[in-house]
Amino acid sequence: MKLTGAEIFIECLKREGVKTIFALPGGVVLKIFDTLHQQKDVEVILTRHEQGAGHMAEGYAKATGKAGVCLVTSGPGMTNVITALADAYMDSVPVVCFSGQVPTSLIGNDAFQEADNIGLSRPCTKYNFLVKDVNDLAATIKEAFYIATTGRPGPVLVDIPKDVSMAKAEFTYPNSVSIRGYNPTYEGNKWQIKLAAEAIMKAKKPILYVGGGVVFSGASQELLELAEMTQIPVDMTLMGLGVFPGEHPLSLGMLGMHGTYQANMAMHYSDLVIAIGARFDDRVTGKVSEFCPHAKVIHVDIDPTSIRKNIHVDIPIVGDCKTVLRELNQILRATVNGEQKDLRRPWWDQIREWQQAHPLTYHQEKDGPIKPQQVVKRLYELTKDRDPIVATDVGQHQMWAAQYFKLARPNRWLTSGGLGTMGFGFPAAMGAQAAFRDRLVLCIAGDGSIQMNMQEMATAVISKLPVKIIILNNGFHGMVRQWQDLFYEGRYASSYLDTTPDFVKLADAYGAVGLRVKKVGDLDSVLKEAIATDKPVIVDVPTYPYENCYPMIPAGGCNHEMILEDPPELKKKQSGDAKVTPEDKDTVLTA
Amino acid sequence: MLSVERPDAGLSTQVSALRKMEHIISVTVENKFGVLSRVAGLFSGRGFNIESLSVAPTLDPSMSQMTIVTSGDEKIIEQIVKQLNKLIDVIKVVDLNETEFVSRETAIIKVHTKDVDRAEALRIVDIFRANVIDSTPTTYTVEVSGDPKKIEAIINLLQPLGIKELVRTGRVAVAREPVRQAAAQAKKVARE
Numbered sequence: 001m002k003l004t005g006a007e008i009f010i011e012c013l014k015r016e017g018v019k020t021i022f023a024l025p026g027g028v029v030l031k032i033f034d035t036l037h038q039q040k041d042v043e044v045i046l047t048r049h050e051q052g053a054g055h056m057a058e059g060y061a062k063a064t065g066k067a068g069v070c071l072v073t074s075g076p077g078m079t080n081v082i083t084a085l086a087d088a089y090m091d092s093v094p095v096v097c098f099s100g101q102v103p104t105s106l107i108g109n110d111a112f113q114e115a116d117n118i119g120l121s122r123p124c125t126k127y128n129f130l131v132k133d134v135n136d137l138a139a140t141i142k143e144a145f146y147i148a149t150t151g152r153p154g155p156v157l158v159d160i161p162k163d164v165s166m167a168k169a170e171f172t173y174p175n176s177v178s179i180r181g182y183n184p185t186y187e188g189n190k191w192q193i194k195l196a197a198e199a200i201m202k203a204k205k206p207i208l209y210v211g212g213g214v215v216f217s218g219a220s221q222e223l224l225e226l227a228e229m230t231q232i233p234v235d236m237t238l239m240g241l242g243v244f245p246g247e248h249p250l251s252l253g254m255l256g257m258h259g260t261y262q263a264n265m266a267m268h269y270s271d272l273v274i275a276i277g278a279r280f281d282d283r284v285t286g287k288v289s290e291f292c293p294h295a296k297v298i299h300v301d302i303d304p305t306s307i308r309k310n311i312h313v314d315i316p317i318v319g320d321c322k323t324v325l326r327e328l329n330q331i332l333r334a335t336v337n338g339e340q341k342d343l344r345r346p347w348w349d350q351i352r353e354w355q356q357a358h359p360l361t362y363h364q365e366k367d368g369p370i371k372p373q374q375v376v377k378r379l380y381e382l383t384k385d386r387d388p389i390v391a392t393d394v395g396q397h398q399m400w401a402a403q404y405f406k407l408a409r410p411n412r413w414l415t416s417g418g419l420g421t422m423g424f425g426f427p428a429a430m431g432a433q434a435a436f437r438d439r440l441v442l443c444i445a446g447d448g449s450i451q452m453n454m455q456e457m458a459t460a461v462i463s464k465l466p467v468k469i470i471i472l473n474n475g476f477h478g479m480v481r482q483w484q485d486l487f488y489e490g491r492y493a494s495s496y497l498d499t500t501p502d503f504v505k506l507a508d509a510y511g512a513v514g515l516r517v518k519k520v521g522d523l524d525s526v527l528k529e530a531i532a533t534d535k536p537v538i539v540d541v542p543t544y545p546y547e548n549c550y551p552m553i554p555a556g557g558c559n560h561e562m563i564l565e566d567p568p569e570l571k572k573k574q575s576g577d578a579k580v581t582p583e584d585k586d587t588v589l590t591a
Numbered sequence: 592m593l594s595v596e597r598p599d600a601g602l603s604t605q606v607s608a609l610r611k612m613e614h615i616i617s618v619t620v621e622n623k624f625g626v627l628s629r630v631a632g633l634f635s636g637r638g639f640n641i642e643s644l645s646v647a648p649t650l651d652p653s654m655s656q657m658t659i660v661t662s663g664d665e666k667i668i669e670q671i672v673k674q675l676n677k678l679i680d681v682i683k684v685v686d687l688n689e690t691e692f693v694s695r696e697t698a699i700i701k702v703h704t705k706d707v708d709r710a711e712a713l714r715i716v717d718i719f720r721a722n723v724i725d726s727t728p729t730t731y732t733v734e735v736s737g738d739p740k741k742i743e744a745i746i747n748l749l750q751p752l753g754i755k756e757l758v759r760t761g762r763v764a765v766a767r768e769p770v771r772q773a774a775a776q777a778k779k780v781a782r783e
Contacts, residue, residue: 118625119628122625122628122629122632123632123636126679127679130625147679179679180621180682181620181621181678181679181680181681181682182679303677304673304676304677305670305673305674305677308666308669308670309670
């Protein structure tokens with residue numbers, strides 16, 4: 001029997017096990033929406049903006065490990081979803097985005113709502129397809145899912161012209177895919193793995209540096225075995241959080257620009273860096289020429305281009321983290337004995353010394369303004385038994401969440417790392433909630449970034465996605481303000497938000513629940529109330545506006561040269577908050 | 592504290608890594624729409640340099656062969672090769688500088704010729720084993736093939752006569768067959 005392109009599209013989604021898609025209609029995708037409307041297998045979550053649809057697909061993918069799917073219309077629908085695609089590309093998130101296109105006969109004619117979807121998305125997708133013939137549609141969709149989810153995952157775009165979605169063709173879904181130019185390497189080179197095992201056995205000051213690749217390959221068990229067997233400390237990247245239990249004694253927490261003191265010091269003084277599924281991003285390496293000056297580097301990554309892109313690697317291993325770690329563990333199991341523990345005792349003594357010297361700190365006065373770290377810490381302590389999924393936006397609150405929310409398992413952490421997309425958190429949390437209706441999904445946001453996709457609150461209410469948003473409301477673009485205080489002599493150019501909406505009323509206006517924490521003593525009770533509410537909730541927490549996020553490695557700085565607290569002149573300035581000179585009047589928080 | 596030496600810390604490797612060199616990269620790609628823009632976009636997006644690029648279908652019409660002349664230090668060339676390989680439409684990448692190779696470029700040069708110069712122009716064409724492929728009372732159109740130095744040389748000689756137009760194909764290159772293998776192949780063919 002012949003099916004229309006739209007019907008083929010839905011059949012393909014079913015074959016790929018897609019239960020939920022995030023979508024916004026438009027002229028050229030009407031046929032697809034019309035067909036979706038007449039079936040029950042694939043749920044459509046109607047978003048309020050295509051960027052939201054894209055981030056929801058990302059959140060869905062990060063939480064489930066499966067491809068997230070979004071569907072947008074041509075022209076502005078496509079340009080709106082670009083940010084989400086670029087975000088997914090940077091963070092290797094498997095997303096399949098379907099875009100409508102004007103009929104094939106009109107392509108190139110500057111038709112209404114036409115855009116060069118292929119040209120627009122080329123630099124921010126792993127691959128993209130324009131389907132010109134309905135007979136190619138099924139095979140193309142199969143290839144799109146295959147490319148998005150294999151190798152180093154990433155977003156794939158399938159552009160479907162209107163006439164293709166309406167034309168009919170015989171439906172056959174291919175069982176397998178073979179693309180001659182695309183053969184990701186899963187097995188690591190055995191000789192290289194052996195060399196890595198030898199280096200690990202000999203190292204006196206080894207450190208594991210693990211990232212998002214370990215999450216996507218599902219290798220957290222293998223990682224745990226490796227770390228425990230060899231007693232090697234574990235540094236996680238922002239993308240890797242949760243892949244190793246945050247409260248495990250071997251965990252040193254996050255490394256990088258706002259990483260813990262011990263994590264960065266251990267990197268700097270290590271003699272063997274074992275990088276697994278991480279890409280030596282500039283937020284991790286700081287000054288490349290002085291990065292890990294004493295270390296030999298082992299780098300396991302499925303993407304050969306990640307290896308030796310930023311730093312020299314001594315033992316490169318191209319392969320899937322899980323496969324390589326299994327093999328490595330097998331070799332080590334036979335060779336590890338008690339000697340490594342003795343060999344590394346001085347290293348561990350040193351690490352414990354670092355940990356004690358500069359733990360993460362903040363000072364919460366009992367009746368003083370609420371400190372943002374306190375909010376994250378209490379939120380963590382109140383919810384950790386429920387194994388929540390935590391999404392964040394981008395900025396100070398994201399770093400505090402990374403520091404204080406010590407996730408125990410992978411696929412619980414939804415954050416925008418590479419692209420640093422403000423407005424990511426809320427829709428991503430909704431995507432995860434759509435995949436796991438019964439789980440507790442939290443979104444830690446800032447008052448700046450939540451406003452970048454606030455419109456999705458309507459989606460959350462109507463689609464019954466009871467995400468709990470906790471806004472650390474400091475009235476500023478906090479990270480920008482922090483940089484201005486540290487590097488621009490405190491001139492708050494465009495970082496003070498001045499008129500922030502009343503988030504409690506805003507939640508109410510959308511039909512969600514709005515709560516506010518008025519003083520630090522109320523924090524627990526309000527958070528508990530939010531968690532117990534079976535609706536989307538905004539918890540507005542006005543926090544101390546001038547809190548800075550430390551440790552901090554200034555951009556281009558060296559990993560062991562962290563700023564650990566406010567410099568004295570800044571402390572002085574902040575203690576004199578009340579005294580405002582006329583010239584910085586417009587920059588002062590009036591709340 | 593320093594228990595493991597980094598092997599690349601030596602001065603000599605550092606110097607060689609910094610040296611910018613011209614590389615000829617041969618890329619076999621799918622012969623379909625948009626592939627050229629993917630390759631070109633990769634170079635422009637990552638700030639790599641293209642000195643010349645030529646592309647045409649291979650014997651198998653489903654594939655095209657690209658010859659890209661680029662330059663960069665060792666690290667950049669390694670990234671170029673890896674990034675090209677990562678493109679899904681790229682089937683094979685060979686950095687020809689790692690082997691022996693032969694390369695050619697063709698130029699078509701339209702030369703102004705006054706009466707007094709016409710004989711001189713033909714002499715130059717002759718010296719370079721170039722061909723005159725079109726002629727009018729006031730111009731010769733000359734076709735010349737060779738390595739870039741030869742092309743440069745003939746351009747330099749023809750320039751005083753007055754070059755009206757000049758087009759160059761960019762280089763194409765192919766790896767030389769290893770001698771031993773080629774000899775064995777010949778024997779095998781002879782036996783058959």
